[in-house]
Amino acid sequence: MTTITRLDSAQPDFQAALKNLLAFSAETDRGISDAVDAILSGVRSRGDAAVLEYTARFDRLQADSMAALELPRERLEGALKSLPLHLERALRQAAERVRMYHEKQLMQSWTYTEADGTVLGQQVTALDRVGLYVPGGKAAYPSSVLMNAIPAKVAGVKELIMVVPTPDGVQNELVLAAAAVSGVDRVFTIGGAQAVAALAYGTDTVPQVDKIVGPGNAYVAEAKRRVFGIVGIDMIAGPSEILIICDGKTNPDWIAMDLFSQAEHDELAQSILISPDAAFLDAVQASINRLLPSMPRLEVIKTSISNRGGLIKCGDLDEAAEIGNFIAPEHLELSVEDPDAMLPRIKHAGAIFMGRNTCEALGDYCAGPNHVLPTSRTARFSSPLGVYDFQKRSSLIHVSQAGAKTLGEIAAALAYGEGLQAHARSAEYREG
Amino acid sequence: MTTITRLDSAQPDFQAALKNLLAFSAETDRGISDAVDAILSGVRSRGDAAVLEYTARFDRLQADSMAALELPRERLEGALKSLPLHLERALRQAAERVRMYHEKQLMQSWTYTEADGTVLGQQVTALDRVGLYVPGGKAAYPSSVLMNAIPAKVAGVKELIMVVPTPDGVQNELVLAAAAVSGVDRVFTIGGAQAVAALAYGTDTVPQVDKIVGPGNAYVAEAKRRVFGIVGIDMIAGPSEILIICDGKTNPDWIAMDLFSQAEHDELAQSILISPDAAFLDAVQASINRLLPSMPRLEVIKTSISNRGGLIKCGDLDEAAEIGNFIAPEHLELSVEDPDAMLPRIKHAGAIFMGRNTCEALGDYCAGPNHVLPTSRTARFSSPLGVYDFQKRSSLIHVSQAGAKTLGEIAAALAYGEGLQAHARSAEYREG
Numbered sequence: 066m067t068t069i070t071r072l073d074s075a076q077p078d079f080q081a082a083l084k085n086l087l088a089f090s091a092e093t094d095r096g097i098s099d100a101v102d103a104i105l106s107g108v109r110s111r112g113d114a115a116v117l118e119y120t121a122r123f124d125r126l127q128a129d130s131m132a133a134l135e136l137p138r139e140r141l142e143g144a145l146k147s148l149p150l151h152l153e154r155a156l157r158q159a160a161e162r163v164r165m166y167h168e169k170q171l172m173q174s175w176t177y178t179e180a181d182g183t184v185l186g187q188q189v190t191a192l193d194r195v196g197l198y199v200p201g202g203k204a205a206y207p208s209s210v211l212m213n214a215i216p217a218k219v220a221g222v223k224e225l226i227m228v229v230p231t232p233d234g235v236q237n238e239l240v241l242a243a244a245a246v247s248g249v250d251r252v253f254t255i256g257g258a259q260a261v262a263a264l265a266y267g268t269d270t271v272p273q274v275d276k277i278v279g280p281g282n283a284y285v286a287e288a289k290r291r292v293f294g295i296v297g298i299d300m301i302a303g304p305s306e307i308l309i310i311c312d313g314k315t316n317p318d319w320i321a322m323d324l325f326s327q328a329e330h331d332e333l334a335q336s337i338l339i340s341p342d343a344a345f346l347d348a349v350q351a352s353i354n355r356l357l358p359s360m361p362r363l364e365v366i367k368t369s370i371s372n373r374g375g376l377i378k379c380g381d382l383d384e385a386a387e388i389g390n391f392i393a394p395e396h397l398e399l400s401v402e403d404p405d406a407m408l409p410r411i412k413h414a415g416a417i418f419m420g421r422n423t424c425e426a427l428g429d430y431c432a433g434p435n436h437v438l439p440t441s442r443t444a445r446f447s448s449p450l451g452v453y454d455f456q457k458r459s460s461l462i463h464v465s466q467a468g469a470k471t472l473g474e475i476a477a478a479l480a481y482g483e484g485l486q487a488h489a490r491s492a493e494y495r496e497g
Numbered sequence: 498m499t500t501i502t503r504l505d506s507a508q509p510d511f512q513a514a515l516k517n518l519l520a521f522s523a524e525t526d527r528g529i530s531d532a533v534d535a536i537l538s539g540v541r542s543r544g545d546a547a548v549l550e551y552t553a554r555f556d557r558l559q560a561d562s563m564a565a566l567e568l569p570r571e572r573l574e575g576a577l578k579s580l581p582l583h584l585e586r587a588l589r590q591a592a593e594r595v596r597m598y599h600e601k602q603l604m605q606s607w608t609y610t611e612a613d614g615t616v617l618g619q620q621v622t623a624l625d626r627v628g629l630y631v632p633g634g635k636a637a638y639p640s641s642v643l644m645n646a647i648p649a650k651v652a653g654v655k656e657l658i659m660v661v662p663t664p665d666g667v668q669n670e671l672v673l674a675a676a677a678v679s680g681v682d683r684v685f686t687i688g689g690a691q692a693v694a695a696l697a698y699g700t701d702t703v704p705q706v707d708k709i710v711g712p713g714n715a716y717v718a719e720a721k722r723r724v725f726g727i728v729g730i731d732m733i734a735g736p737s738e739i740l741i742i743c744d745g746k747t748n749p750d751w752i753a754m755d756l757f758s759q760a761e762h763d764e765l766a767q768s769i770l771i772s773p774d775a776a777f778l779d780a781v782q783a784s785i786n787r788l789l790p791s792m793p794r795l796e797v798i799k800t801s802i803s804n805r806g807g808l809i810k811c812g813d814l815d816e817a818a819e820i821g822n823f824i825a826p827e828h829l830e831l832s833v834e835d836p837d838a839m840l841p842r843i844k845h846a847g848a849i850f851m852g853r854n855t856c857e858a859l860g861d862y863c864a865g866p867n868h869v870l871p872t873s874r875t876a877r878f879s880s881p882l883g884v885y886d887f888q889k890r891s892s893l894i895h896v897s898q899a900g901a902k903t904l905g906e907i908a909a910a911l912a913y914g915e916g917l918q919a920h921a922r923s924a925e926y927r928e929g
Contacts, residue, residue, distance in 0.1 A: 155910035166617055169607065177601065184851075185598055185865050190844050192878050206915050239914055275877040294733065297878035301726065319926045325919035361918050397891075404895065411891070412622050419616075419895035422927050426920040427896055430908040433617050434892035445707040446624050446729035448890040458880040459829075460848035460866035462855050463836065469854040476862040478587035482671055483638050486793050487757035488858040494751045495854050 066354055067367050069374040071346070074384055086375050087392060089303060089333070089441060094283070101258045101287045108262035113269050119259035124201075124232045126254070131270035136241070136252040144241035153242070159431035160211050160246045166433030167219045170452035182465030183472075187458045191221035194272060195455060196264035196296075197249065198279035198289075199240060201230035201256055207243035208429060212436045213279050213450065214247035220455035225249050226274060228264065230256020256281075258288035265292035278437075278450065299450055303441035304333035304373075307425055308394035308414075310385045312401040313342030315421045321352035323398060323424050328369035329362040337375040337392070339385045346376045386410040393444040396425045415444045469495035498786055499799050501806040503778070506816055518807050519824065521735060521765070521873060526715070533690045533719045540694035545701050551691035556633075556664045558686070563702035568673070568684040576673035585674070591863035592643050592678045598865030599651045602884035614897030615904075619890045623653035626704060627887060628696035628728075629681065630711035630721075631672060633662035633688055639675035640861060644868045645711050645882065646679035652887030657681050658706060660696065662688020688713075690720035697724035710869075710882065731882055735873035736765035736805075739857055740826035740846075742817045744833040745774030747853045753784035755830060755856050760801035761794040769807040769824070771817045778808045818842040825876040828857045847876045901927035 072082050107115040113131040120134065121127050128134050145153060176186030195217045199210055210227070217225050227244055229237075231254040244252055253271060255263065261281075267273025276297035277289055289298045307327040311320055324336035340346055353370070360366055379385045386407060389397060393413035401407060404419035411417060415438030418425055429436045437450035464472060473496035480488035504514050539547040545563040552558050552566065560566050577585060608618030627649045631642055642659070649657050659676055661669075663686040676684055685703060687695065693713075699705025708729035709721055721730045739759040743752055756768035772778055785802070792798055811817045818839060821829060825845035833839060836851035843849060847870030850857055861868045869882035896904060905928035912920035 151910055152914055155907045155914075158907050159911060169609065170619070175601065183864075187602070187866075188840065188843075188849065193844070208911055208915065294873070294875065297875070316926070319923070322919055322923040322926060326917070326923045329917055329919045361916075366919065408620070408893075411620075412625070414891045416892035416894065417620065419893065422898060422901040423894050423896040424923045424927055426908050426912060426924040427901070427904045427927070428892070428894050429920060430911045430924075431904055432615075432894045432896065434619075434894055438892075439889075441726070443726065443729070444889070444891070446889060449892050451890070453885075457871075457876070457878060458883070459843070459846045459876070460860070460870075460881050461840075461851065462848065462860050462864045462866055463851035464855040464859055464864065466854060469859070472859045472863055475587045475590050476858050478583055479591060479640055479862045480858060482584055482587075483640065484793075485758070485761055487754055487761045487798065488861060491751070491754040491758045491856045492858040492862075494748070494754060495856055495859070 067357055067371055069350065069353070069370055069376050071376050071378070073378040074380060074388065083388070083391070086337070087442070097283050097287055101284055101291060104258040105262045105288060105291060108259055108268070109266050116255055116259045116263050116268060116271070119257065120255050123257055124230050126231060126234050131253070131268065134254050135270070136254060141241050141245035141249070141252065144238045145245040147238060148242050152239070156207065156242060156246050159208065160215060162431050162433045163211055163215045164219060167216045167435070167452050170216070171219065172453055172456050176461060179468065181467035181471065183468035184461065184463040186461040188461055189456050189458055191223070192275045192455050192457065193222070194224040194226065194274045195222045196274040196277040197225060197227045198260065198277060198281050198285060199227055199229040200281055201232055201237070205237045205240050207239040208436065209280060210240055210243035210249070211247050214244070214249050216435065216450060216452045217455045218248045220452045222455050224251070224272070226264065226272065227252045228255050228260035230254065230260070258284045261285060261288035261292060265296045276455070278454070299437065299454065300439060300443065300447060304335060305330050306335040306394050306440060307337070307396040307398065308389055308392055309338045309398040309400055310382065310389055311338060311340045311345065312382060313340050313345035314402065315400040317345065317348040317352040318356065319421070319424070320349050320400065321356050324353070324370065324374065325356070325360060325366050326424070326426050327396070328366040328374065329360070332365055332368040333373065334369045335373040336370060337377065339377040339379050339388060341379050341381050341385065343378050346378060350376065382407060383410065389414065393442045395438045395440045395444065398423070398425060413444045415439045415449055464495070466497065470497060499789055499803055501782065501785070501802055501808050503808050503810070505810040506812060506820065515820070515823070518805070519874070529715050529719050533716055533723060536690040537694045537720060537723055540691055540700070541698050548687055548691045548695050548700060548703070551689065552687050555689055556662050558663060558666050563685070563700065566686050567702070568686060573673050573677035573681070573684065576670045577677040579670060580674050584671070588639065588674060588678050591640070592647060594863050594865045595643055595647045596651060599648045599867070599884050602648070603651065604885055604888050608893060611900065613899035613903065615900035616893065616895040618893040620893055621888050621890055623655070624707045624887050624889065625654070626656040626658065626706045627654045628706035628709040629657060629659045630692065630709060630713050630717060631659055631661040632713055633664055633669070637669045637672050639671040640868065641712060642672055642675035642681070643679050646676070646681050648867065648882060648884045649887045650680045652884045654887050656683070656704070658696065658704065659684045660687050660692035662686065662692070690716045693717060693720035693724060697728045708887070710886070731869065731886065732871060732875065732879060736767060737762045738767040738826050738872060739769070739828040739830065740821055740824050741770045741830040741832055742814065742821055743770060743772045743777065744814060745772050745777035746834065747832040749777065749780040749784040750788060751853070751856070752781050752832065753788050756785070756802065756806065757788070757792060757798050758856070758858050759828070760798040760806065761792070764797055764800040765805065766801045767805040768802060769809065771809040771811050771820060773811050773813050773817065775810050778810060782808065814839060815842065821846065825874045827870045827872045827876065828860070830855065830857060845876045847871045847881055896927070898929065902929060
């Protein structure tokens with residue numbers, strides 16, 4: 066019997082209870098932050114030698130040179146060929162769908178010309194070189210390689226360098242196969258803060274990148290936070306979450322399994338269901354109790370659901386949408402009869418899974434959209450990982466002779482107003 | 498006589514000398530970081546009362562309530578009406594041009610339907626509420642209000658809340674007028690880390706925002722860095738920089754003044770000129786010496802140019818573009834005969850000012866593009882502030898009955914491969 070927090074939007078302390086359910090503190094441990102400090106400055110000053118030492122110490126992997134820790138392209142292709150056929154096919158199909166979707170995200174340069182001949186616009190270019198962190202061990206997900214690597218390659222990133230720790234030298238075939246399928250250019254079997262440092266500062270062997278993406282443990286997250294500014298980074302992700310809004314007409318077993326699919330990631334993952342139908346919430350609770358014992362990741366699911374799960378009774382679907390906007394979930398399932406009618410009311414969510422057929426798992430692997438999504442209410446202000454994270458814009462300004470006169474007068478007036486005389490005179494020179 | 502560092506790309510240690518010229522360390526002082534810590538937790542736990550105390554202490558501004566620190570809309574309109582006519586007109590014209598340019602940046606939602614009826618897409622929505630930090634005192638720039646506020650309003654942000662410290666109660670009319678022109682919704686005369694905290698956590702009077710943008714001193718920057726994750730933030734800006742690539746045919750006085758216009762911002766600002774024409778570099782040096790004494794901000798310019806300025810002799814314009822890509826400057830002037838021919842070789846720059854007429858000052862105020870730009874080589878991976886910083890995307894996935902079968906098989910294969918059985922079963926349920 067696994068009991069889940071039950072809330073009712075009609076109860077007087079609902080707002081406080083909801084905030085309490087969502088509360089999650091991501092304070093960085095001082096010990097981690099000090100250790101990361103030492104590793105970053107070690108790699109910064111001693112380069113490859115430091116990376117080799119840390120790899121020997123933390124991953125129990127000895128190597129004479131960094132070159133020995135690079136996997137040749139043939140190794141990746143070999144991993145792909147060694148997969149069971151159905152798995153190789155699934156990986157290739159998923160990659161193809163992810164590529165197709167992301168191609169729609171490509172930004173294009175544009176310009177426009179004003180009446181006096183002045184041209185304004187925006188030039189879009191790809192990042193030169195990107196680092197992709199892939200965790201080793203239990204959280205080694207090939208799908209995550211696809212989701213991070215493919216948008217970068219679609220954007221036109223010339224060199225995509227993957228780092229993946231291989232503790233005790235154990236390599237994950239599926240992860241290497243995913244690297245082959247998604248066009249990763251180079252792979253180093255290094256990990257932890259030392260891998261982040263190598264990518265951010267560059268060493269004799271590992272080239273300096275412009276941005277580092279991909280998930281990692283607390284050391285990796287802290288290292289990324291520290292090198293932000295020297296290189297770009299993606300979001301630092303919190304625990305994964307799902308919010309399901311259901312009208313009460315979906316098979317409760319399906320909903321229970323969708324909640325499990327989030328909960329099985331991690332004890333801290335959060336699975337919440339909202340429905341106006343109290344009897345349906347009971348039915349889902351019953352499905353949970355019946356299905357849970359058959360799940361291989363039973364213990365993780367149980368801990369996650371008991372500590373952080375929630376079943377919320379709301380007044381109607383409008384109110385459910387409102388509560389959903391407050392939660393701003395990473396994954397939002399609209400398991401309702403007419404999800405299109407509901408969509409305009411949804412403002413904040415990383416990904417929206419519409420209709421009873423669209424479970425989150427389809428999106429996690431192969432629907433096409435990215436599975437790297439904003440967590441912990443950050444969907445209020447941020448977006449899924451996309452091609453746009455590997456492109457950037459430069460403003461274009463080409464002022465005509467006539468334009469220089471008009472604009473020079475405006476600029477000079479404002480510059481004198483701000484007390485910046487060199488700005489004003491520089492503009493006045495162009496007034497002709 | 499102000500001497501500027503001279504480099505030559507043909508000298509053997511050029512790369513090292515260039516890196517040395519660009520080097521800038523932005524380490525946060527421990528004292529600042531501790532002070533910010535205390536202020537953030539004060540505001541977090543005591544809300545308005547703490548903000549009032551800090552405002553009294555740091556800005557020497559006493560108020561009985563936070564409401565007394567809010568400026569009514571009429572105050573802003575009054576400031577606008579009180580301006581000299583030419584300044585009001587310049588402000589309105591600049592705002593109008595900035596608005597027109599930014600309207601081109603609006604992202605739209607899109608979807609596409611696959612053969613089996615599955616719909617995929619991306620829903621674009623605006624942030625609900627944004628905080629805009631505007632510095633008080635000497636760095637109070639009305640143009641900065643326009644550049645931060647207008648993109649937010651174009652994006653459709655419903656509530657834009659400006660905070661601006663008014664030490665000793667002194668209010669800047671031009672800044673308030675700029676707020677009126679650009680559609681700021683509410684203004685509080687608070688500043689420092691306490692204003693950032695109020696916006697990030699919310700108080701009884703100041704509503705919690707979703708993102709905080711705008712420049713500030715070291716305390717403000719540190720506070721923004723700390724609250725990142727609870728709210729979004731824009732980039733933490735380093736000192737401003739310009740790189741001018743000139744073929745040697747532009748009036749050297751113009752180029753000298755353009756270098757000054759950057760240098761006058763701040764002693765740490767960086768102004769660099771690259772040209773294949775050594776005699777032209779001499780001519781610009783002579784212009785600098787001749788023009789400098791007439792500049793009101795002489796001392797700032799002199800310090801900036803002597804400590805951080807550079808005149809670089811290169812082989813040809815191709816090499817200049819290459820060096821420019823390494824520097825990835827915030828502002829890049831292409832003061833050459835055919836800037837269009839050069840543009841395809843320019844990969845990394847915040848804004849590109851093309852042709853001899855297009856001095857940076859025109860872009861700073863009124864050309865249309867944003868003047869909030871990536872500094873310190875971050876143009877390698879980031880973009881000017883834009884409408885896109887106030888919009889975000891949600892992925893849309895609506896899988897058809899037929900699609901659920903195809904996708905369910907792929908997802909289940911990969912999920913079992915990753916050992917995530919609940920994912921697999923959730924997908925299999927939908928295979929029908």
